[in-house]
Amino acid sequence: MVFSGLTFLFLFLPVTLILYYIVPFRFKNAVLMVMSLIFYAWGEPIYVLLMIYSIVMNYAVGLMMDRESDHKKSILVFGIVLNLFILGFFKYFGFLVDNLNSLFGLNIHAKKLALPVGISFYTFQALSYIIDVYRGKVKSQKNIVNFATYITMFPQLIAGPIVRYGDICKEFDKRFITLYSFGRGALRFVFGLAKKVLLANLLGEMFEEIAAYGSGVSTVTAWLGAICYTLQIYFDFSGYSDMAIGLGRMMGFTICENFNYPYVSKTVTEFWRRWHMSLSGWFKEYVYIPLGGNRVSALKHVRNILIVWLLTGLWHGAAWNFVVWGLYYAALLLLEKYVTSKFKLPGWLTYIFTIVLVIIGWVIFSADSLGAAGVTVASMFGFAANGFVDKVGVYYLLTGGILIVIGVFFSMPVVGTIQKKLKKSMAGCTFLYIFAMALFVCCVIYLVTGNYNPFLYFRF
Amino acid sequence: MKSKNKKKKKNEVFYKVFGVTFGAVVLGLSVFTLAYPDSDYSSAEKRYLAQIPELNVDTLADGSFMAGLEDYEADQFPFRAAVMQMRAGLDETMGKAISQGVTRLDGDHLAEVFEEPSEQAISAVVNAVNAFSARYPDIDMYMLLAPNAISVYSDKVAGHVLTDDQNTYIDGIYRGVSGAVTTIDIREAFAANRGAVELYYGTDHHWTTDGAYLAFTYAAKPLGISASRKYVSGVVNNTFSGTLTSSSGFSVGKLDDVKVYLPAQELSYTVEWGDGLRASCYLTEALTGDDPYEVFFGGNHASMVIKCGAKTGRSLLMFKDSYANCFIPFLIGEYDSITVIDPRYYYEDLDMLVASSDFTDVLFLYNANTLSTDNALATVLNNEQ
Known part of the structure; x- marks a missing residue:
């Protein structure tokens, strides 16, 4: 199930919340776990068994590391290998076979498995748990209901944020569920829903329409398409995170922030401190730092960056354009670290460089193939089949211009500042209240009538 | 200190009121959607509307029940025709000029x-x-x-x-x-x-x-x-x-x-x-x-x-x-x-x-x-x- 659907809003959510609030505290985790399993099974009626297996396995690994402290390391290795094997088998096996076939001219038939939704998210959560238990950072969870609640918790189950066990484990035993936090969570949820339904879906529809023109575009059209996708993926992804954080808050949980206005970054390094923070944080904690981080020789540092970004790319999907996208960022980060940081450039210039590089990154990310990405980038920089501007470009500029301007505005930190200011006065609060309710009504209108409502993370 | 408390209080009232409203709206719409009578056909859209999908092991396993339920919720939403019009109005306000291959000549055509x-x-x-x-x-x-x-x-x-x-x-x-x-x-x-x-x-x-x-x-x-x-x-x-x-x-x-x-x-x-x-x-x-x-x-x-x-x-x-x-x-x-x-x-x-x-x-x-x-x-x- 996804949040941005009528079944979720008007069936699953009210039933879940009512059950959750009426049962005594000691049953709340169980209610959340059961409802989360239903939530997952709604979209993946078969793969829910795989998730249950993963829960039991990681729960056992955590307990065994406590009991068999002499064999702690081998148990951890066993746990990591098993987790990665499941992830690898379901996510990368087909890709691997395809590449082996084309590389060696083989003809291995591999049945293409559908990727279980959210597997990358919950596997990473489970890994963070067993590694942190091994490191002694957290105690192992004795109560399987609590552990299952951690893995399955529906707000962040299918599209993140990747919550680390240590950040949330205390709340399984004690958390505050108040009307105040419910209201805060609801507001956050509504804003997230609006980002997804009113901005991301509409921008995505425009991107798809433009993408259908393939290589027969003008420079203006190519830029419009790239900008649409850039905004779409931000509002889609950060909207999901907002909804997750909001839903968590409504139930008394504190789910970590995941986005911090990434499109105002002045360097690529800064961009990755602001974009999908829970994923970059995860890689930093469990891959980059264990490899030595940047406190090693330059050569090893280059190696570490390459490994982390190769993995980051692959995490987003089993395809070459994700690999190239990851390595593209590795190259940019290294360039920033070893070359461009030596020059002092004005802020506005580095801002433009960064946002253009990020947009090119999204072109690579969103393209069907590397060739198609190359054609789009070439079109953006003057080598377009239909010249600088054509009828299609003008059409989308005039019919989608308002949406893009609104999108750019809402991706800026000034939105947060305005919101804070509004909350300081009665009039501001009233405005915010009316605005949020109007957004919710608009979301419902678009969900009832809308036809374009994709789930972008099925490859993650 | 006093003004900070006051601010917090204003905030708190705002969030509480919003929480109550949101809860009431979601719950109200849920009940209303369920209670609202279903119709077979939409004359505004000239098509048959989705009905409650059949629930059995097969439709659950292949997910068609879930997909069908989402269609059902959308098609049988109360006042769907009015909602459709609001949608088109919003779209046009945002600059949309072609919808399903149709454009506007003037207010009536x-x-x-x-x-x-x-x-x-x-x-x-x-x-x-x-x-x-x-x-x-x-x-x-x-x-x-x-x-x-x-x-x-x-x-x-x-x-x-x-x-x-x-x-x-x-x-x-x-x-x-x-x-x-x-x-x-x-x-x-x-x-x-x-x-x-x-x-x-x-x-x-x-x-x-x-x-x-x-x-x-x-x-x-x-x-x-x-x-x-x-x-x-x-x-x-x-x-x-x-x-x-x-x-x-x-x-x-x-x-x-x-x-x-x-x-x-x-x-x-x-x-x-x-x-x-x-x-x-x-x-x-x-x-x-x-x-x-x-x-x-x-x-x-x-x-x-x-x-x-x-x-x-x-x-x-x-x-x-x-x-x-x-x-x-x-x-x-x-x-x-x-x-x-x-x-x-x-x-x-x-x-x-x-x-x-x-x-x-x-x-x-x-x-x-x-x-x-x-x-x-x-x-x-x-x-x-």
């Missing part, structure tokens, strides 16, 4: 945008017509390709709307068909009368009966028939909301009138379609139904035969789309018999039909939008069933 077909598609039609006319050199052939509102009122289309030039397309077809086929070009007549006559429905993709009559008066001469018959025209339905509004969701200021022209002097004929023989080409039941345009012959049929004791010595075979439905009544009485084929639904042997009949005339009557996306005409003419 919508029009389908035109997409120029490929050259292969054009030559497929042209070649089929030419081959057919070459096969039957003794039959007089005519073609009337009606322009659509988008080209007759092209000046009313917003400059940036993506639509191709229909004139180029019509010219291309007319140039391509052989000299044995007389082309009837009504575009000038339409351009001259576009201010005085409501040529097209504002909410539907068809031409009006007035538009069809104008086309008929202009076509009569090249067809070699008389246009002197007197008609009495009248509005038979004034709440017509056609396919353009239902598919685009765009709202218009007023609904359309459907007119019929009845001969001043009664004309006796029979019409045969499906399994019935009728004495009228009008189906009055359709006027109370969802698509009053079906008052003309009850809509499209694979074939129809209209017999009239006119003793003109002429017998017409017509290949047509739905534009012809309100045009054909003007032809009754000008031919002894009129055989009407809608190639989209026709699966018989055409050559056998021609061989067993004594057609003197053939008329191809299409509107440009339909012909540009059609491949049934070529299939039927080539007898490829």
Whole structure:
């Protein structure tokens, strides 16, 4: 199930919340776990068994590391290998076979498995748990209901944020569920829903329409398409995170922030401190730092960056354009670290460089193939089949211009500042209240009538 | 310290009030959606609405129950028609100019945008017509390709709307068909009368009966028939909301009138379609139904035969789309018999039909939008069933 659907809003959510609030505290985790399993099974009626297996396995690994402290390391290795094997088998096996076939001219038939939704998210959560238990950072969870609640918790189950066990484990035993936090969570949820339904879906529809023109575009059209996708993926992804954080808050949980206005970054390094923070944080904690981080020789540092970004790319999907996208960022980060940081450039210039590089990154990310990405980038920089501007470009500029301007505005930190200011006065609060309710009504209108409502993370 | 507390308090009240409202709205809408009676059919959208999906192990395992439930929730949402209108209004406010291939001419008129077909598609039609006319050199052939509102009122289309030039397309077809086929070009007549006559429905993709009559008066001469018959025209339905509004969701200021022209002097004929023989080409039941345009012959049929004791010595075979439905009544009485084929639904042997009949005339009557996306005409003419 996804949040941005009528079944979720008007069936699953009210039933879940009512059950959750009426049962005594000691049953709340169980209610959340059961409802989360239903939530997952709604979209993946078969793969829910795989998730249950993963829960039991990681729960056992955590307990065994406590009991068999002499064999702690081998148990951890066993746990990591098993987790990665499941992830690898379901996510990368087909890709691997395809590449082996084309590389060696083989003809291995591999049945293409559908990727279980959210597997990358919950596997990473489970890994963070067993590694942190091994490191002694957290105690192992004795109560399987609590552990299952951690893995399955529906707000962040299918599209993140990747919550680390240590950040949330205390709340399984004690958390505050108040009307105040419910209201805060609801507001956050509504804003997230609006980002997804009113901005991301509409921008995505425009991107798809433009993408259908393939290589027969003008420079203006190519830029419009790239900008649409850039905004779409931000509002889609950060909207999901907002909804997750909001839903968590409504139930008394504190789910970590995941986005911090990434499109105002002045360097690529800064961009990755602001974009999908829970994923970059995860890689930093469990891959980059264990490899030595940047406190090693330059050569090893280059190696570490390459490994982390190769993995980051692959995490987003089993395809070459994700690999190239990851390595593209590795190259940019290294360039920033070893070359461009030596020059002092004005802020506005580095801002433009960064946002253009990020947009090119999204072109690579969103393209069907590397060739198609190359054609789009070439079109953006003057080598377009239909010249600088054509009828299609003008059409989308005039019919989608308002949406893009609104999108750019809402991706800026000034939105947060305005919101804070509004909350300081009665009039501001009233405005915010009316605005949020109007957004919710608009979301419902678009969900009832809308036809374009994709789930972008099925490859993650 | 005091002011900080006060601020926190204001905040707290705000969040609490918002929380209560949100909870009430979600719960209220959930209950209301469940309690709201389901309907089978949406006349605004002209389609059947999703019903509660069947719940069993199979539909659960393959996820079709879940997908079906989402469709059900959307289709059976309370006041769906009003919600659809709000959606289209929001879209238009945001700058959307084309919805499902429909754009706006003005407050009361919508029009389908035109997409120029490929050259292969054009030559497929042209070649089929030419081959057919070459096969039957003794039959007089005519073609009337009606322009659509988008080209007759092209000046009313917003400059940036993506639509191709229909004139180029019509010219291309007319140039391509052989000299044995007389082309009837009504575009000038339409351009001259576009201010005085409501040529097209504002909410539907068809031409009006007035538009069809104008086309008929202009076509009569090249067809070699008389246009002197007197008609009495009248509005038979004034709440017509056609396919353009239902598919685009765009709202218009007023609904359309459907007119019929009845001969001043009664004309006796029979019409045969499906399994019935009728004495009228009008189906009055359709006027109370969802698509009053079906008052003309009850809509499209694979074939129809209209017999009239006119003793003109002429017998017409017509290949047509739905534009012809309100045009054909003007032809009754000008031919002894009129055989009407809608190639989209026709699966018989055409050559056998021609061989067993004594057609003197053939008329191809299409509107440009339909012909540009059609491949049934070529299939039927080539007898490829």
